[in-house]
Amino acid sequence: MLLCMRWEERKSGFALPRGTRVSYNSRNPKTVTMSAMPAVAESVPQINPKYCCFRLRVGPSSIHRWGVYAEERIPARRKIIEYTGERISRRETKRRADRPYNYLFSLDSYWCIDGSVGGSGAEYINHSCDPNVYAWIFKGHILYMSARVIEPGEELTIDYMFAKDVPKVPCNCGSPKCRGTINVK
Numbered sequence: 001m002l003l004c005m006r007w008e009e010r011k012s013g014f015a016l017p018r019g020t021r022v023s024y025n026s027r028n029p030k031t032v033t034m035s036a037m038p039a040v041a042e043s044v045p046q047i048n049p050k051y052c053c054f055r056l057r058v059g060p061s062s063i064h065r066w067g068v069y070a071e072e073r074i075p076a077r078r079k080i081i082e083y084t085g086e087r088i089s090r091r092e093t094k095r096r097a098d099r100p101y102n103y104l105f106s107l108d109s110y111w112c113i114d115g116s117v118g119g120s121g122a123e124y125i126n127h128s129c130d131p132n133v134y135a136w137i138f139k140g141h142i143l144y145m146s147a148r149v150i151e152p153g154e155e156l157t158i159d160y161m162f163a164k165d166v167p168k169v170p171c172n173c174g175s176p177k178c179r180g181t182i183n184v185k
């Protein structure tokens with residue numbers, strides 16, 4: 001049974017590497033959307049302070065729609081925020097990955113956290129190829145940690161590491177180290 005599932009997974013190009021965000025519309029590349037700014041009428045998403053160790057805010061981002069910004073100095077190697085949400089199976093992940101915007105983070109090869117349901121706000125942290133945040137998976141929790149000192153006003157970013165075998169999503173991170181796509185090479 002397990003072998004069968006693995007085969008099916010390979011056939012559809014759908015894999016869940018641990019500790020990565022799931023690519024938008026991985027089964028439907030024609031509808032991949034990377035609009036720069038949120039619609040005017042859209043209300044600003046909020047950070048849930050319960051899961052947050054530093055003062056953060058959500059605001060429009062030049063990288064992609066909304067972004068998360070530090071409101072105070074964050075030292076290196078500190079827990080910033082937990083990525084929370086509904087824990088869903090691989091089958092359900094595959095279904096939800098088809099949405100124009102998804103907030104899916106893989107916990108392991110089977111489980112994903114969907115930040116669109118009960119998300120702490122960490123799901124709005126954008127991708128960069130030269131990020132200042134990394135994810136640490138510990139006892140079934142996804143903890144976002146500072147990779148270096150982050151100054152007040154800086155946008156928090158993490159490497160989504162989309163799989164290389166799913167449709168390529170262009171990257172807008174603007175870093176000199178930008179690899180051109182959110183997918184890993």
Ligand SMILES: [Zn+2]
Binds near residue numbers: 173174178
């Ligand atoms: Zn980039």
